[in-house]
Amino acid sequence: MAQTILIDPVTRIEGHAKITVQLNDSGEVSSAHFHIAEFRGFERMFEGRPLWEMPGISARICGICPVSHILASSKAGDQILAVEVPVAAEKLRRLMNLAQMIQSHSLSFFHLSAPDLLLGMDSDPAKRNLFGLIAAEPSLARAGIGLRQFGQQIIAALGGQKIHPAWSIPGGVRHSLSIADRDWIAQRIPTEKKAILNALDRFKSIIEKYREESNVFGTFPTLFLGLVAADGSWEHYGGRIRIIDSRGGLIADQLDPANYHEFIGEASEKWSYLKSPYYRPLGYPAGIYRVGPLARLNICQRMGTALADKEKIEFSQLGNGTVQSSFFYHLARLIEILAAIEKIEQMMEDKDLQSTELKAEAGINRLEGVGCSEAPRGTLFHHYQVDPTGLIRKINLVIATGQNNLAMNQTILQIAQHYIKSSTIPEGILNRLEAGIRAFDPCLSCSTHAFGQMPLRIELLDSSGRLLDEVRRV
């Protein structure tokens, strides 16, 4: 008898989602879907607001990565003002984005995914959480919390608050970095570098143990998309779009993000409020691509810092041309934290960080602008159209998590097909379905602007929708 397995909601992710797995009459997995069942509709709320308020308002989409929205929004504003921001402002924006990478990636790895990876996919679910991790691995948990604090503290030093700092604005930024705050950052760098190097070693030591998972946690060919610098190195704020295939071959390079609609199409499916972007020339759904840490490491030649470059070489050896397993999003995330710390270290002596030349003044000089930057979860686009006075007429946001939607769906199908052999399913297998999603670190509050409660409910339904079995996790 055909059955549906429902995981609702998926836990330890940012936002509210559920997973359904459909079994056919012979008990084999026939399909699997990752549903985003809530809708917030921010794009509509922004209509009619002044352009200059957009970074501050769009930051409110998400408490985890407000900086990403602030930066993409400011960059869209820069385009509409038709200005080049002062050199110091760009450096300060880069500093904040690096801090954001550190804090967000730390949250994803240490707080949300390390319980699965270090305590075990099949460990006691009551303890498989941050508190269990603190009890079992206090020094690693403390280092992870410290890394997140380091990133958050830099954001607060620049923007005045850790969450939703309305600091970057069209044309530049509002404040520079004080000498005292710079010194605080500089003295923390050795500790944080050591913390991330330890975490990297730790992760690499468990790769063998998770060989089975890494083979089925979203291991399939897709395109990879992201920003790269002009010299092909890792980029997070500027640069242009590069798209490669699963063997590492260049599909497109040096694309102007402002023309995103020419190469990114957005499909909608009736089972999710999350759009499914695809690479337009290949059509839907063949144009499946991935963004985020895994994509950024796959598309770039080097990270641009000494220690991270070594890690990147080692990382590349996990695949042939590209690393295809989404399980290694975790490793890519850790390498990006290391690169971000090293890049911040390189910036510390730069006097521009204390500059007073922070903003280019201008009125409305264009009626349309696209801002693009790399959010922790991937490439983020803010596209605004304004009236001649600067009021927002129309908005389109292309969110990183959305761009991974097709890959996340394919991932849970792959995991389900590998592990689910009958309608009685151990908890550890259901957790693997969730862990497959966690590898992408989806942020559903960003991508659909959802919110909700987080109890877990798993239902077994037959093909007529009759409830066969139910498990609740409160």
Next chain:
Amino acid sequence: MSVVTLTINQQMITANAGDTILQAAKDAGIKIPTLCYLDGLSAHGGCRICLVEIAGSTKLQPACFMKVAEGMQINTETHKLKEYRKMIVELLFAEGNHTCSICVANNHCELQAMAMAVEMDHDRFDYIHPPKEIDISHQRFGIDHNRCILCTRCVRVCDEIEGAHTWDVAGRGGLAKVIADLDQPWGEADSCTSCGKCFMACPTGAIFQKGDSVAQTEHPRNKLESLVMAKDKKQWHV
């Protein structure tokens, strides 16, 4: 000028006959909360935040308008008055969309400060929040009618200090709004001298400097105070 004696909150004070209760209280160092009132402008009496109780009268009276009289016994901080003030502020938040967290005047807003002063911790009234227009057609300033509490400070300061009378109020009840000239986009209002006094006087984020982001608007009230001192007392800051 004759002098009268009265009590405010059981404290005996003297005041010039013809003073308002608000003026007399201020001279005696007693603070009565206000929102639409602004020193140097005529009183409006619209917000009702400065209501006081006067012994022998069943009606509450606005301190910004009511004149002192010999033997008056005034209370400014009774339970009833506190409840009324809180309700007035809640109604203002229920009527217009004042989302503080994304407002240009966050942390520099008299309505927000008043909400804290009256200890408003939630709104007992359903939000109405009708969509209202935003006009940023002026080269330097913008007005967001969502954040306007119709205190008419802009109308009065433009008329009484600048002398331009660009602003006025049109419509009634829930449809009332301040308008520039003959309800034109502000940028097209010929009478506006772009002096910025309405911006200096605005208590909320309704009138802001174009280009301001969240929590960036600080109304330069001290400039207005200097102008009022120059006009009324012929004293100039140098």
